[in-house]
Amino acid sequence: MTEIYSLRPLAAVLVSAIAVVPILLSGRRPNVRESWTVLAALAKFGLIASMVPGVLSGTVYATRLGTFLPGVEFTLRADPLGLLFALLASLLWIITSFYSMGYMRGLDEHAQTRYFAAFAASVSSAVGVAFASNLFVLFVFYELLTVATYPLVTHDETDQARAAGRKYLTYTFGGGVAVFAGAVLVYWLTGGVAFTPGGIADLANADPMIARLAFALLAGGFGVKAALMPLHSWLPDAMVAPTPVSGLLHAVAVVKSGVFGIARVVLDIYGPGLVGELGMGTILAAVAAFTLVVASVIALRQDNLKRRLAFSTVSQLSYIVLGLAVGAVAVGSPGNASAYALVGGLLHIPAHAFMKLTLFFCAGALHVETHTDDISNMAGIGRRMPVTMGAFAVAAAGMAGIPLVAGFVSKYFLLIGSVSAGGTIYAVALLVSGVLNIAYFWPVVYTAFFESPTQRDPKPLVEGPLGGRFGAAASALRSDGGDSSSDLRSDGGPASGESGSSSDLRSDGGEPDDGSEAEQDDHGFAADHEGQGIQDTMETVEQLDEDHGEDDRLDWEHRRWTGEESTWLMLGPICFAAAGSVVLGIVPDLAVFLRIVRLIVAGVTGVTV
Numbered sequence: 001m002t003e004i005y006s007l008r009p010l011a012a013v014l015v016s017a018i019a020v021v022p023i024l025l026s027g028r029r030p031n032v033r034e035s036w037t038v039l040a041a042l043a044k045f046g047l048i049a050s051m052v053p054g055v056l057s058g059t060v061y062a063t064r065l066g067t068f069l070p071g072v073e074f075t076l077r078a079d080p081l082g083l084l085f086a087l088l089a090s091l092l093w094i095i096t097s098f099y100s101m102g103y104m105r106g107l108d109e110h111a112q113t114r115y116f117a118a119f120a121a122s123v124s125s126a127v128g129v130a131f132a133s134n135l136f137v138l139f140v141f142y143e144l145l146t147v148a149t150y151p152l153v154t155h156d157e158t159d160q161a162r163a164a165g166r167k168y169l170t171y172t173f174g175g176g177v178a179v180f181a182g183a184v185l186v187y188w189l190t191g192g193v194a195f196t197p198g199g200i201a202d203l204a205n206a207d208p209m210i211a212r213l214a215f216a217l218l219a220g221g222f223g224v225k226a227a228l229m230p231l232h233s234w235l236p237d238a239m240v241a242p243t244p245v246s247g248l249l250h251a252v253a254v255v256k257s258g259v260f261g262i263a264r265v266v267l268d269i270y271g272p273g274l275v276g277e278l279g280m281g282t283i284l285a286a287v288a289a290f291t292l293v294v295a296s297v298i299a300l301r302q303d304n305l306k307r308r309l310a311f312s313t314v315s316q317l318s319y320i321v322l323g324l325a326v327g328a329v330a331v332g333s334p335g336n337a338s339a340y341a342l343v344g345g346l347l348h349i350p351a352h353a354f355m356k357l358t359l360f361f362c363a364g365a366l367h368v369e370t371h372t373d374d375i376s377n378m379a380g381i382g383r384r385m386p387v388t389m390g391a392f393a394v395a396a397a398g399m400a401g402i403p404l405v406a407g408f409v410s411k412y413f414l415l416i417g418s419v420s421a422g423g424t425i426y427a428v429a430l431l432v433s434g435v436l437n438i439a440y441f442w443p444v445v446y447t448a449f450f451e452s453p454t455q456r457d458p459k460p461l462v463e464g465p466l467g468g469r470f471g472a473a474a475s476a477l478r479s480d481g482g483d484s485s486s487d488l489r490s491d492g493g494p495a496s497g498e499s500g501s502s503s504d505l506r507s508d509g510g511e512p513d514d515g516s517e518a519e520q521d522d523h524g525f526a527a528d529h530e531g532q533g534i535q536d537t538m539e540t541v542e543q544l545d546e547d548h549g550e551d552d553r554l555d556w557e558h559r560r561w562t563g564e565e566s567t568w569l570m571l572g573p574i575c576f577a578a579a580g581s582v583v584l585g586i587v588p589d590l591a592v593f594l595r596i597v598r599l600i601v602a603g604v605t606g607v608t609v
Contacts, residue, residue, distance in 0.1 A: 098572060211278060228321065305378075
């Protein structure tokens with residue numbers, strides 16, 4: 001590829017960082033503040049998109065900013081792999097900016113200026129990660145991303161949010177230390193840390209034990225943000241952040257920076273061949289396979305929708321890591337096994353981003369419009385939120401690998417690569433995880449569209465010991481899914497299928513009919529963020545007994561598929577993200593991402609898929 005000097009990589013990084021200033025200065029004028037956000041998002045995407053034709057034709061854009069260390073330049077470089085990540089983050093920031101307006105205004109959130117400013121700084125850091133030309137520059141932006149996202153994780157300013165923020169910093173800064181140590185070892189072994197397609201040649205002649213140690217440090221450090229088990233527990237706790245944060249930063253930018261770092265190490269520092277020779281590919285593949293299966297099982301047991309999505313993210317990120325690892329293990333295998341696995345892993349970066357962003361956007365819309373957060377309270381909610389839950393169903397199908405949605409294409413390449421490489425165990429893990437994806441997403445869709453609060457079917461995967469209940473709480477559930485005082489959850493919440501407490505349950509899922517006000521946090525959740533309390537549940541049960549289980553207030557008001565359910569500031573981004581998932585599933589080449597992925601793999605392996 002031909003490298004040319006250009007200021008566009010630097011401008012793409014700085015545009016949103018510079019926008020932080022006018023955003024902060026416009027704090028008392030929300031429309032102006034959010035206009036700056038949208039303008040910065042559009043400018044960033046435009047700058048990055050302008051480099052796509054050149055990169056696809058073999059051009060690399062670079063901005064040199066001086067010498068970092070002897071032999072190490074501080075350079076921003078837009079190569080195919082960096083462009084893949086930057087294009088994705090910048091595109092999804094645009095729609096998340098509009099969604100954030102609807103979400104933050106819908107809840108009348110506090111500190112909105114700080115929120116939008118931190119969001120802009122975070123996306124700037126993410127693009128810096130994408131365009132870093134070597135391990136040390138990547139480390140700088142990797143740490144800046146942690147600092148910039150901390151105010152978003154702790155946005156609620158509750159004890160729970162602060163605890164999640166401390167855990168987030170502990171894990172991610174710890175991972176950053178490991179990345180820095182690994183980079184120092186690579187520099188010591190080779191005298192350089194620049195990203196080179198196929199890997200740094202001198203590493204092949206280095207001491208194998210030290211090379212393995214450096215790889216372990218790098219993969220482990222990046223594995224924190226990639227949520228590889230057992231380094232994953234910060235991610236579910238970080239779901240206390242506002243839903244747009246969970247969507248873009250915890251399904252796109254932050255977690256993707258982790259898998260992106262692993263991709264850089266495997267493809268551009270060691271090279272797939274050396275990773276396989278050192279035996280590190282097998283270890284990495286085993287960790288990824290374990291994570292994607294176990295996280296899916298844990299997701300089955302989550303009744304809170306955002307926590308279920310969080311563990312789904314833990315699982316889905318490991319698909320990407322598994323593709324990279326199998327691609328390394330498969331080097332030298334007959335056919336194009338390595339190339340297929342790498343294409344599948346890298347293509348799952350945008351595929352997962354569109355699908356998971358859709359799911360988080362849907363969860364946020366449910367919360368803003370109905371204050372419903374637990375799956376056990378969503379019976380019939382598809383009547384109230386038809387567009388939202390329809391988009392959720394589409395994205396959920398893609399996550400499970402159903403054809404015509406993005407997840408099918410990436411998982412197809414992963415499966416073909418695993419089978420061709422003789423990695424039967426990895427193929428089995430992929431298939432098992434796919435079944436588990438159906439198991440934990442289907443009950444949500446079924447509950448929303450095919451049940452009502454007064455007419456429900458038993459769903460063992462949600463209500464039984466393998467679902468969202470534990471111990472005595474599981475035995476307390478009635479087999480017919482009906483309402484009784486024995487249906488109380490062990491944490492004092494409602495039984496599966498109820499749509500909320502007596503103070504919350506009105507036909508449109510909005511404010512209480514009787515004027516009562518339950519204790520709520522800053523987001524409008526019940527105080528424990530887990531649904532209604534036991535007193536409200538008892539009142540609901542008593543009312544059900546009086547009305548013989550036919551209280552009309554327990555049903556959702558029917559809304560049409562024409563956008564009546566919410567503002568288009570939220571529905572528009574939901575529909576866009578869902579449509580993107582379908583486009584990637586039907587015509588992935590048209591969406592550019594597959595073309596970029598093929599270019600990356602061809603540059604590393606010499607094989608065109």
